[in-house]
Amino acid sequence: MPEGKRENWRWEESRWENPDIDWKKGKAITVGIDVGSVSSQAVILVDGELFAYSSMRTGSDSPNSALNAVNWAMEGTGMTLDDIQYTVGTGYGRVNVPFADRAITEISCHARGGIYMYGPTVRTILDMGGQDCKVIHCDEKGKVVSFLMNDKCAAGTGRGMEVFADLLGVPIGEVGQQSLDVDVEPEPVSSTCVVFAKSEATGLLRSGWSKEKVLAAYCSAMAIRVKSLLDRAGMEEDFAITGGIAKNLGVVTRLEKQLGVKAFKPKYDTQIAGALGAALFAQALLAKEEKEEITIATDCP
Amino acid sequence: MITAGLDVGNKFVKVVILKDGEVAARGHSYSGFDQKKAAEDALSQALIIAGLIREDISYISATGAGKAEVTFANGTVTEVGAAARGVIRIFPEVRIVVDVGAEESRVLKIDEKGKVIDFAISDKCAAGTGSFLEAMSRTLEIPLEEMGPLSLEAAKSLPMNAQCAVFAESEVISLIHMNTSKPEIARSIHDAMASRISSMVRRVGLQKEMGMIGGVAKNPGFVRALERDLEVTILLPESHPDFVSALGAAIAAAEKIS
Amino acid sequence: MLANYGYNDGSGDFFITIDTDKCMECEDKPCVAACPVEILESFTDDYDDHVVGVVEKHRNKIRYSCAPCKHASEERNIACQKACPFEAIKHSW
Numbered sequence: 001m002p003e004g005k006r007e008n009w010r011w012e013e014s015r016w017e018n019p020d021i022d023w024k025k026g027k028a029i030t031v032g033i034d035v036g037s038v039s040s041q042a043v044i045l046v047d048g049e050l051f052a053y054s055s056m057r058t059g060s061d062s063p064n065s066a067l068n069a070v071n072w073a074m075e076g077t078g079m080t081l082d083d084i085q086y087t088v089g090t091g092y093g094r095v096n097v098p099f100a101d102r103a104i105t106e107i108s109c110h111a112r113g114g115i116y117m118y119g120p121t122v123r124t125i126l127d128m129g130g131q132d133c134k135v136i137h138c139d140e141k142g143k144v145v146s147f148l149m150n151d152k153c154a155a156g157t158g159r160g161m162e163v164f165a166d167l168l169g170v171p172i173g174e175v176g177q178q179s180l181d182v183d184v185e186p187e188p189v190s191s192t193c194v195v196f197a198k199s200e201a202t203g204l205l206r207s208g209w210s211k212e213k214v215l216a217a218y219c220s221a222m223a224i225r226v227k228s229l230l231d232r233a234g235m236e237e238d239f240a241i242t243g244g245i246a247k248n249l250g251v252v253t254r255l256e257k258q259l260g261v262k263a264f265k266p267k268y269d270t271q272i273a274g275a276l277g278a279a280l281f282a283q284a285l286l287a288k289e290e291k292e293e294i295t296i297a298t299d300c301p
Numbered sequence: 302m303i304t305a306g307l308d309v310g311n312k313f314v315k316v317v318i319l320k321d322g323e324v325a326a327r328g329h330s331y332s333g334f335d336q337k338k339a340a341e342d343a344l345s346q347a348l349i350i351a352g353l354i355r356e357d358i359s360y361i362s363a364t365g366a367g368k369a370e371v372t373f374a375n376g377t378v379t380e381v382g383a384a385a386r387g388v389i390r391i392f393p394e395v396r397i398v399v400d401v402g403a404e405e406s407r408v409l410k411i412d413e414k415g416k417v418i419d420f421a422i423s424d425k426c427a428a429g430t431g432s433f434l435e436a437m438s439r440t441l442e443i444p445l446e447e448m449g450p451l452s453l454e455a456a457k458s459l460p461m462n463a464q465c466a467v468f469a470e471s472e473v474i475s476l477i478h479m480n481t482s483k484p485e486i487a488r489s490i491h492d493a494m495a496s497r498i499s500s501m502v503r504r505v506g507l508q509k510e511m512g513m514i515g516g517v518a519k520n521p522g523f524v525r526a527l528e529r530d531l532e533v534t535i536l537l538p539e540s541h542p543d544f545v546s547a548l549g550a551a552i553a554a555a556e557k558i559s
Numbered sequence: 560m561l562a563n564y565g566y567n568d569g570s571g572d573f574f575i576t577i578d579t580d581k582c583m584e585c586e587d588k589p590c591v592a593a594c595p596v597e598i599l600e601s602f603t604d605d606y607d608d609h610v611v612g613v614v615e616k617h618r619n620k621i622r623y624s625c626a627p628c629k630h631a632s633e634e635r636n637i638a639c640q641k642a643c644p645f646e647a648i649k650h651s652w
């Protein structure tokens with residue numbers, strides 16, 4: 001890309017495949033697709049085991065985003081859409097997954113996916129997505145006990161962070177690390193509103209603050225903001241963070257410090273929790289359908 | 302008797318010099334990041350226009366978000382108090398004042414003496430302030446002052462889902478991609494913002510005698526959107542709606558020395 | 560489940576909390592009809608329970624939508640709370 005045209009808000013897309021699984025030997029192939037406002041993920045399970053996933057940017061129309069994500073996850077495996085037995089769609093664009101058998105809300109999917117990713121001891125899941133922030137409490141089976149979702153305001157979301165990455169000309173993936181590169185932790189940015197915080201930051205830059213210092217002040221403000229949501233919903237250990245901002249150490253370490261609690265370290269891409277939960281719902285719904293079919297079959301004379 | 306009122310806003314500093322109860326001169330400058338200097342510049346400008354020197358002024362009152370920065374002022378007056386004084390001078394009949402600035406919006410309910418009975422303020426979220434229109438004008442690539450007139454060309458409005466200015470930018474971009482006409486997008490933006498100000502008006506209590514001041518009062522598209530939503534006719538100052546609070550501060554200054 | 564609908568922005572917290580464990584026991588869901596601005600709806604959730612929630616288009620503006628029940632200078636008279644026989648609805652503001 002030519003100099004000056006670099007888009008700092010662009011984050012890394014990712015794809016993963018489990019080399020130990022031969023999907024052709026699997027009995028149940030289920031898929032979960034999370035079409036978010038900023039990113040889309042597809043997760044493929046073979047007999048309930050994580051087989052492959054993809055995470056990519058959402059295009060301007062959701063049906064293609066869903067298809068693109070699942071195609072990328074299947075790439076090189078020989079699997080086709082016809083091999084998939086059950087698909088659940090979730091996320092903001094969940095009604096736009098044309099080939100889904102069912103749509104389930106992202107709250108339920110995040111809880112279920114979070115428990116799979118981080119283990120059954122996790123009670124609080126904080127999801128910091130592109131355009132929303134959710135706090136979900138769940139039981140050991142991943143059933144939602146309570147939730148709170150904020151998608152009205154860009155403060156505390158990936159979108160808000162993108163605005164800052166763009167303002168400072170720092171690639172989004174480097175924001176967290178650069179924000180930790182300060183000798184003394186500055187006062188957090190005082191405005192919650194991203195628009196006002198941006199004009200505050202412009203003022204700080206003009207008064208001689210370094211980029212790193214401004215990023216530190218913003219990451220710290222974001223941590224305070226997210227903590228207030230956790231306080232409202234009630235914070236219960238164990239605690240895990242999902243979504244794109246879970247990858248931003250500048251926010252995560254400051255939040256951990258404020259809470260006095262460490263978040264579980266992720267094994268997989270933190271952005272797949274919703275799609276993973278959807279795939280687990282698909283697996284359970286498929287099993288239920290098959291059971292019903294068996295019951296109907298045995299009922300027949 | 303000569304007094305001066307300084308309204309130190311987030312975007313501009315406005316100055317009014319009052320001589321024996323009449324406006325002798327106005328001055329203004331960008332607030333920038335040194336509000337004290339901006340206030341000095343605006344005051345000097347007004348003094349030159351009025352043909353006066355600093356020593357001619359008996360009392361300087363400051364108001365606005367940056368009023369504390371103006372250390373050379375003799376005193377300060379609250380934004381609500383300044384707006385009410387200014388409005389009652391121009392429109393003695395007005396009972397509801399809508400004041401929309403760059404980073405702050407206010408709705409005041411005042412009595413016939415200009416005493417504030419009730420008020421609502423929005424200054425924590427850009428969605429209900431002039432910053433919202435400014436952000437949208439950047440997204441639409443249309444100069445801010447053309448947004449309002451452009452919106453008046455549209456016959457209909459589309460509902461905007463995003464409440465947040467940052468999310469509304471993405472919504473506007475998708476409207477552009479869907480080939481929605483720019484006047485219609487501009488009208489939708491004004492209607493969305495007007496609905497937020499209307500709800501503040503309703504919280505304070507809607508009354509027919511309504512006036513509007515502040516920088517956004519210069520935007521005919523916004524005024525029309527608010528009138529449509531509230532089904533009232535809004536009174537506007539003949540000129541300089543953004544100087545009404547500075548006028549109010551100058552009046553407050555005159556009260557101090559009389 | 561404690562379902563929190565609403566939002567938090569620079570100006571504060573605006574949430575309606577619905578205790579769906581209580582709500583699913585309720586046959587008639589009288590809160591839905593009681594709301595003067597129709598912000599509540601009954602639906603079947605992801606666990607197949609029949610519950611009440613806040614209509615999606617109102618979630619991000621409930622501060623404004625709920626204004627008729629929360630006039631600044633009059634006594635608060637929150638219709639949905641009054642109608643609920645199980646005390647399952649709370650407003651945060």
